[in-house]
Amino acid sequence: MDFKKLTNPVWDRSDNLRDPSIYKTDEGYHLFYSRYSNKDWSRPENWAIGYAFTKDFIHFEKDRDISAKGFASPGDLIRWNGKYILPYQSYPETPTMLCYSVSEDLIHWSEPVFFLEEARYLPWNQAERVIDPTFVVDGNRLHCYFVGTDRKHYERATNLVGHAYTDDPELKNWTITTVDRPLIGASETAPDGAENVTVYRIQDEWIMIYSEGLLEQHLAYSVSKDLINWEQKGKVEIEAQNWIAVRYGAPFVWKEADTWMMILMGEDSNNHTTFGLLSSEDGIHWQMLKEK
Template sequence: MCFADTDHGAPFAKDPSVVRFGGRYLLYYSLRKPGSIGIGIAQSDDLTRWRKVGELDPAAEYERKGVAAPAALVHEGKVHLFYQTYGNGPKDALCHAVSEDGLRFERNPTNPIFAPTGGWNLGRAIDAELHIDGDTVFLYGATRDPEMKRQMLFVATAPVSGGFNRESWTQRCDAPILKPELPWETNCIEAASVLKRNGRYFMFYAGGYNNDPQQIGVAVSDNGIAWTRLSDEPLLPNGPEGAWNHSESGHPGVFVDDNGETWLFFQGNNDKGKTWFLSKMRVAWDAEDLPYLIRPEDGHEFRLVRTRALQAIKNPVLDLAPALCPRDPLLVEHDGVYRCYYTAAEKLPAGFQLHLDEIRSTDLVNWSPPRRLLDGPLGFSSPGSMIRQGGRWIMALQSYPIPPGHDWADESARLWLMESDDLEHWDPPRQIKPEGCTANWAKSRRQIDPCVVAHDGKFWCFYKTDGQLGLLVSPDLHAWEESLPDRPVLGRKDTPDNATLENVCLLRDGGEWLVFFSPCRDGRGVGVARSRNLLDWHGVRYLDFPAVDWAHNGPTAPMVIDRREKLGVWLMVFHGEDRRVNPHGAALGLAWSRDLDHWTLPFRHSRESGYP
C-alpha cells in the first residue's frame, strides 16, 4: 500500500486512522491545503487500494487555522472523529465530531473537549487516540513541556455514557505517561495508538519529531495508565537509504478488523517532508503474545529487540588465554540452550595442539565450564556448520594436525562430519573426502574450515584451500565431488583488497544466500556476499563492523544464527584475535543485528572486573 493525497499539490497524507463502517473501510488522514492543514477521507474495499471521498473542512472559529491528526472510532452505529486544532501553538486542543455516514460530521458543542493541566506541561493537546474498554473510554494525546521543547503523552478517562463531552473527562496523570528517554526518541513521543489483547494494553507510539527520523516503538500496560516500553529500540525503524521511508516511519495507527486481523498504518517519506505517504504492515503475535510486524509485499518481519536480555551480555564471553585460546566458534540453539562449539588452541612445549570444545548457556550471559568433545593428534577443530538431516544433528569440522615446532597444520588437514541424535553423544568423525582437494585451480590438497548447507536437493560443502574457497557437492553426505573444478567459488580476486579468505558461514535471507567470511589481513574484519545458486556471488564487500577493543587484530570467524523470533535480532558469534598472546591468540564474542548489515556489540567485561 502506498497512498497520498495530491488534490492540493505535492503528494501529502499523514496521521492515518482506519475504521470499518458501512461495509467499507474508511481512512482519515491529515492533508496539506494552501495556507493550512485539513483532514481527508478515503475509502477502500481491501485496505490496500484507496480512493479519496471527502474532506473535513474547518467549521468553527477554533478550527479557523486548521484541523489535523484524526482518530476515528465506531461507536453505537456512528463514526466518532477526534482531532486537534492546528496552528495555535500552546493553545491547540482536542476536538470531537460525529457522523452518520462517515463523511459529514457534526461538531460536539462542548469543543474543544480536552487539554491537559499541570505544571509539567503547557496545556497543549494534539494527536488524539481513543480506546473504549467496557464502560470507560481512554483518551490519549501528546503535549509539550513548559519550554515547548519536549513532546510527551498524557491520558484522560471518561464514562462512555458522558458522550465524549468536555465535562466528562478526568485527567489521569500528573506527569507524562511516556516521555522521550531513549536516543532514538530524541525530544518527542507522540501519536499513541492503542489496542487491548488478552487483558493487556499495547501502545504503538512515534518517537522523534518528524524526520529526526521519527520511528515507531511499543509499550505495554496492565491498566491503560502506567506504561512500560517493550524494547529500547524501535519496532519499526525508518527505512534504509533509498527507501520510500528513509526520512521516517512515523505516526502509527493500529486497526483491528472484524475478522481479528490487525494492521498498523503509518506515514513516511524520503525527502525530509516535502512529500508524505501512508502505508501499512500486518501485526502478528509471537509465542510470548508480543507484537511484531510483517511487510505484506515481501514477508519481511520487524521484531522487538529484547534489549534487556542483549544488554546483559558481556564480551568477551569466553577468554581462557594464555592456557587455551578459543577460536572458530559455531553457535546452535536447541530447546532453550545455546551450545557454542569452538576450537581450543593449546600451547604445548612442542608446539600447538587443537581440540574441539563446547560451552553452554540458557541466557548468553552465564556459560558452563568447557566440555571437551574431541582430543588427539588429528587436531579436530573449526566446527563450521550444523544441519539437521534424517532426525540427526550433523556437524562439519576439520582435522588440523600441527607438526612439532610449527604453528600451523601441514598438507594432511582434511574435512570431516560428525553426527549425533541428541547433541550429547556423538558418533566418531568420518572424512568427507580423504584424498583432499582435487580442484584443477588449487595447488594444495589441504582442506579446512568446512561449512555444509542443503540446497536444491543436494548438500554443499564450502572449504578453504590456497587462501580461496572451494565447493564440494553431494547427493547424500557420503559421496562428494568438486562442484567447481576449474575455479574457486570465491577467491582473492573477488575481495575488495585482494585478501584471501576463510571461515565461511551461510544463511538464507529472503530469496538469496548470504555468506559471511573472514578476510585474511591485518585487522581482519567481516566480509559478506550474496548468491541465488551458491556458485555465482555478487556484492562482495566488508561490513562496517564496530571496533572490538579487546581484540588486538580485530574480529574474525563470524557465525550467524537467526534469533529474531526470541530476541528480535540476528546473533553473531565470532572470535577476536590477539596475536600478542601467541599465533592462535583469541577470545569469543557476541554481536547482534536487525538487518544483517549494522551490528551492535555488548559491553566489554574486562579481566580487571573479575572475568576469568
C-alpha cells in the first residue's frame, strides 16, 4: 500500500487510543491497543485490550475488546510453538502484573495467563508493579522486556526497564538478567525513567526504541548485538505535529517492503490520544506522514 497517501493521525476515536501494536498478515494489519474510556484513570472498567483490523489505515473494522475490563498495554504479538501469543498487563488495580493470551486464529483469545511474577520483587522495583511487556523471539529463546516502578528513591514516580528470557516452551521458567539494576533507568533527559519498549532487528544489530520520560515524554533508542547488553544512543528526533502537541510515546515498529514503519501514540492539546504513522529508510531516522 502507499502510505504517502495517508495523513496523521491515522486513527482517532472518542475513546483514548493508547499503546498500539501491529501484526501484519497477507490479509492486512491486526491492530491491538489499550482502550481508555471515561477519563478516570483509576477505574478498571475504563481499561481493556482493544482490537481492530485494517487493510489501509483508513478503514478500521471489527473493533472490539478482546480482554475483560482491567487490562492494558499489549506488547508484540508473536508465534510461539504454533500459536499466537499476545502479552499485556493487568491495570490499574494493584498489583499490576504481566500476562498473556493465546490464540490459534487471531479471533478467539484465552483468558489471561500470568507470568514472570518474580519481577515484582526485584530490589529496584520498589512499587512491586510490572507493566508494559514486550516479547522478542530469537531462535528458540524468548526475551521479555518489562517495566517496574520506584516511587521512593526519586523526586517522582520513576519507571525502569528490566529484561528476562526463557527457553521454556510453557513460559514458566525465566532468567532475569536485570536483578541488581534495571536495563534502562532515570537519566538527565528522562528523570522519571522509561517505558513502552519496541525491539526489531536490522542485519546483525538489534534496535530498541522506547518512551523516554513520563511528564515530558518523547522517544529514545539503544542498540545491541545480543538483546542483553545495550548501548543508549539518545533521543529520536521527530517532526512536531498537532496530534503530539503535549507528548508522544508507546512506539511500535515493523518492516514494510524496503521501508520501516512506526505507529505512535500522541497526545494533543485537549489531552486526547490518537495514533499516527512515521516511516524510515534506515530504521533509525524517522519522518512523519503529513498532517491533516
